[in-house]
Amino acid sequence: MASRKRGRSEFEGGEEEEDFDAQLRKEYTQKVLQQQKLILVLDLDHTLLNSASFSKVDEEERLYLEKIYDWQEKAPKRRKLLHKVESLQVWTKIRPFAFKFLEEASKFFDLHIYTNGREIYAETMAKLLDPTGSLFKGHIFSRDHNCMKAMKDLDTVPGDESITLIVDDSDCVWPKKHHKNLIPVYDRYLFFRSSTGLFGLRESSSLTSKKKDEVATKATLAKLLEGLKRIHSEFFQESGCFAGDVRQTMREVKGHALSGCKIVICAKSQAAHELLWDSCQELGAECVVDIDDTVTHVVVASKQQPQGLELSAQAGKYLVWPSWIHTAHYRCCRPDEAAFLWRKLE
Incomplete structure (x- = not known):
């Protein structure tokens, strides 16, 4: 199911459209459950990766990035974590363990990207994380799919809320009604110096300033994967395929x-x-x-x-x-x- 724009203004008074949309959501939910999977909605920035505009990278930081980038070029068998995205004029650093996280999570969840960035940014980042498109399968949502609203909403995402989990570093971009679905990422991935200012932190707290990175096997995503697997297992153990609410399961497991x-x-x-x-x-x-x-x-x-x-x-x-x-x-x-x-x- 490819990403699609869902502007309410497009369907003025459209009860038939709403009924059709509800039927699609029901069918998609049943399909996911029959595969013994749940739905996982993933944020991009500061969760799976970090990006910085070329213009916001000073000379000292640029030289450090170029050094990492050149080292990658000399190790072609390794999957690249640092990218120079010329089309968007940004540096993008993929979080350690992100590839393994997505690969493993896709066995238990139907994966979706949801970012407050523009569609071109979302599509480009998805390509870096999933070059073949086999993991996200076109489930890529951006602010362009939500009428340019600053708030995200599960109404944009196919599937029932009762089988959907959200992973995001910002709970404030989700309405209160979706907080029961949310797993907040407390450890934001702040690789670039310019990202720290967004959260009132000093540039010295960035990973480029410290000249280091997260250790993949000890990283936030590795810990998160363990918890997601535990929630998935408990959900299907208790509810089977067609009943239950993952929000209740997560509350009980965490509790x-x-x-x-x-x-x-x-x-x-x-x-x-x-x-x-x-x-x-x-x-x-x-x-x-x-x-x-x-x-x-x-x-x-x-x-x-x-x-x-x-x-x-x-x-x-x-x-x-x-x-x-x-x-x-x-x-x-x-x-x-x-x-x-x-x-x-x-």
Whole structure:
């Protein structure tokens, strides 16, 4: 089913058109379920890849990119992750593990791209990620397919919402009614310096400034794939092919991830504190304000020891970075604390 524009203004008073559209959606949903698959809607920028206009790349960064690009040319058997897209005048860096993620996810999900970029950008990026077109199969949506609206909407995507999951780094571009379908990407892929400013970050936090990249097997997409497989398995184990709601399945799977954990959160800002608190509760943990003997974890969103926290007195508790929570969110299970320790109290 190829991408198609769905402007409501095109169908003024069209009850027959709406009925036909509903029938197509029903048939598509049944087809997907019969294949033991669900629908996965994927964002592009900062989720699967990162792009920067030629004009926003300074000389120092350009020389670094050219060096990577030349190295790729000398290793033709490797799949290219960095591209100079002359037609769009942009550099594009594909996120580590993206190819493996898409290949594996396509076995369990019908894949769709949905970006707030223009159609030409969406089609070009899809070609970089899926050169043969065998993964997305024309399911590529952009703002041009949504009447140029800034908000995305599942009305644009074929298939029922009850079998659809969304992966996006920005929840604000989706209406509240679709947040139950959404798996937010907390770890945005910010390879280029110009991308950091979009989120109020310093250029020094970009990967080109640090002269490094994500490690593929430890990357966000690898963790996310594990969680998606877990949700898929649970959905079909519980509901079979023609019943169930993946939103409920995801809520239940996530709700057991940190069950039994009692967590205190130490964050600099109230906004960060509330976000981590809500995430922990969504994952089945109990959140409390004060540390006592029953607390199992302290989540610290700072490189400095939080004021008033006497670490040496809290024996047997894990002190972890917020990335421990994010990883539990992606994987839908409790991660091994050893990889996320701020400090282990003994």
